Amino acid sequence: MDNSNQLSHEEAPARSFLLRVFGLFSGDMRLCGELVKRQTVVIQLLDWIFRGVAQVMFVNNPLSGLLITAGLFLQNPWEAISVGLYGYNGTLVGILMAVLSAKGSWYWWLLLPNVFMSMLCPVLSSALSSVASKWDLPIFTLPFNILVCLHVAATGANHTYFPEVDIQPNNHLHPPNDSIKSLNLSQLLLSVPVGVGQVYGCDSPWTGGVILLALLLSSPTICFHAILGSAAGMLSGLALAAPHKDIYSGLWGYNSALSCIAIGGVFYVLTWQTHLLALICAGTWPFCLSTLIFLLISSEIPAICRLPLSVVSYPEENRHYWRQLEASEKVQHSQQSGGQEEAPLKKNGGPNVQLVLEDGCSDALLS
Numbered sequence: 001m002d003n004s005n006q007l008s009h010e011e012a013p014a015r016s017f018l019l020r021v022f023g024l025f026s027g028d029m030r031l032c033g034e035l036v037k038r039q040t041v042v043i044q045l046l047d048w049i050f051r052g053v054a055q056v057m058f059v060n061n062p063l064s065g066l067l068i069t070a071g072l073f074l075q076n077p078w079e080a081i082s083v084g085l086y087g088y089n090g091t092l093v094g095i096l097m098a099v100l101s102a103k104g105s106w107y108w109w110l111l112l113p114n115v116f117m118s119m120l121c122p123v124l125s126s127a128l129s130s131v132a133s134k135w136d137l138p139i140f141t142l143p144f145n146i147l148v149c150l151h152v153a154a155t156g157a158n159h160t161y162f163p164e165v166d167i168q169p170n171n172h173l174h175p176p177n178d179s180i181k182s183l184n185l186s187q188l189l190l191s192v193p194v195g196v197g198q199v200y201g202c203d204s205p206w207t208g209g210v211i212l213l214a215l216l217l218s219s220p221t222i223c224f225h226a227i228l229g230s231a232a233g234m235l236s237g238l239a240l241a242a243p244h245k246d247i248y249s250g251l252w253g254y255n256s257a258l259s260c261i262a263i264g265g266v267f268y269v270l271t272w273q274t275h276l277l278a279l280i281c282a283g284t285w286p287f288c289l290s291t292l293i294f295l296l297i298s299s300e301i302p303a304i305c306r307l308p309l310s311v312v313s314y315p316e317e318n319r320h321y322w323r324q325l326e327a328s329e330k331v332q333h334s335q336q337s338g339g340q341e342e343a344p345l346k347k348n349g350g351p352n353v354q355l356v357l358e359d360g361c362s363d364a365l366l367s
Contacts, residue, residue, distance in 0.1 A: 025061075025063055026061075026217060026218060026219070027218060027219065027313075027316065028061055028218070028313060028314060028317070029061050032062065046062075047062050049065070050062035050063075050066050050069065051065055052065070052090065052091055053068050053069055053088070053091050054068055054214065055087060055091075056068075056141075056199060057199065057211070057214075057215055057226065057258075057261065058222060058266045059214070059215060059219065059222060059314070060313075060314070061214075063214075064214035064215065064217055064218045067210055067214035068211050068214045070210060071200075071207040071209075071210030072200060072202065072207065074207050074210060075202040075204045076098075076105060077105075078105035078106055079095050079099065079200075079201070079202070087125075088141070088144075089121040089124075089125060089141060089144040089147075090118035091200075092141060092144040092201075093114070093117050093118050093121060093144050094114050094118060096148050096201050097110065097114050097148065097151060098110065099201040100148075100152060100164050100165050101162065101163070102157065102166070103162075103163065109161060109162075110162065113151065113162060120147055121143050121144070124146060124147065125143045128142055128143060136308055136309055137295055137309075138295075140287070140288050140292070141287070142288055182244070183244065184244075184248070187248045188234065188247070188248070190205045190248070191230075191234050191248050191249070191250055191252075191253060192227060192230045192234060192253065193205045193208030193211075194248070194249065194253065195208070195230035195233055195251075195252065195253015195254050195257055196208045196212055196230050196250075196253065196254070196257050197211055197250060197254075198249070198253060198254035199211075199254045199258060203249050203250060212226060212227065219265075219314040219315055219316060220316075221265045221270060221315035221316060222261050222265070222314065222315060225257075225260045225261045225264040225265065225278060226257045227257075228260055228264075228282070229253070229256040229257035229259060229260025229264075229278070230250070230254070230257040231253075232256050232279060232282040232283050233252040233254070233255065234247055236252060236256065237252035254287075255287040255290075256283065256287075257282070258287040258291070259278070259281045259290050259291050260278045260279065260281065261278075262278075262287075262291045263281045263282075263294055264277075264278030264315070265278075265314075265318060265319070266312060266314070266315060266318070267291075267295055267306060267312060268304065268305060269305040269307065269318055269322040270318070270319050271303045271304070273303045274303070274305075277294065307321075307322075
């Protein structure tokens with residue numbers, strides 16, 4: 001008995017050491033960010049680029065961004081080279097311009113419009129942010145959607161220098177061989193990681209697996225909701241009798257994966273109520289439309305707590321922040337019940353987020 005107690009006491013420091021080491025590389029790697037600020041501009045630039053690559057999945061972790069970049073190399077080195085140099089929108093612009101190009105890989109002239117469109121990302125992001133800030137809303141990937149659509153519309157399949165892939169509509173939306181009996185279960189299961197990979201325009205399950213590993217490193221909650229959202233999109237495709245080829249290629253999974261991540265712990269504090277809300281959001285419209293609509297919904301339920309953009313972090317940190325607010329609320333109530341004098345809140349004064357949680361967390365935090 002004494003030996004077992006001695007072993008447990010010896011294992012406790014080892015466990016705490018491993019947890020501290022893991023904490024250095026998980027989450028948003030805040031300590032790494034502080035160290036990088038004192039390094040050369042080249043190292044800071046690499047940190048910014050990899051954080052921007054990971055921010056596509058709402059992850060602010062340079063190591064996760066490095067893993068995702070490795071996954072892109074696994075799919076196609078040209079796509080990894082074509083990532084943008086300004087945040088997540090520039091990343092998506094660079095990747096999708098390479099994917100949609102009819103010239104194939106290693107067409108270096110594509111870098112010219114690629115760099116130009118990536119440079120437009122901060123300009124368009126700033127313009128959209130000035131509008132969205134009135135409702136304290138994020139702009140998500142709206143700049144990427146606008147710029148890539150403009151590029152495709154301006155070039156097309158017959159452009160001399162920058163032709164796009166000629167995408168034809170499906171003449172047969174419901175092929176005769178697309179039935180429940182013809183479903184391939186292995187491909188159906190692989191469509192879940194493929195759907196996550198399609199966020200970056202990749203249709204390889206190996207790339208999707210590497211991206212999920214990168215998400216797991218930063219936040220297990222984000223990784224879980226990415227899988228859940230992609231699976232929900234796949235089931236929605238089956239319910240709507242979508243062509244099996246589209247489901248297998250992950251085209252029904254990437255929008256729902258992003259929506260599920262955004263609602264399931266990033267912009268809302270993770271509770272079982274917001275978890276169900278994330279599932280509902282994942283099964284509705286495309287990512288930007290559905291998530292913005294759900295973020296505009298106001299609720300008086302304290303368990304559905306939308307965070308202001310200024311404090312949004314990864315889900316585990318968001319929940320820790322929410323618990324601190326609840327603890328401060330309980331402390332103040334106990335002080336008031338003990339008869340201690342409390343300074344009244346001014347109706348027209350500045351907000352105090354530590355004192356208001358009972359009248360609807362969303363309104364309290366965003367006041």
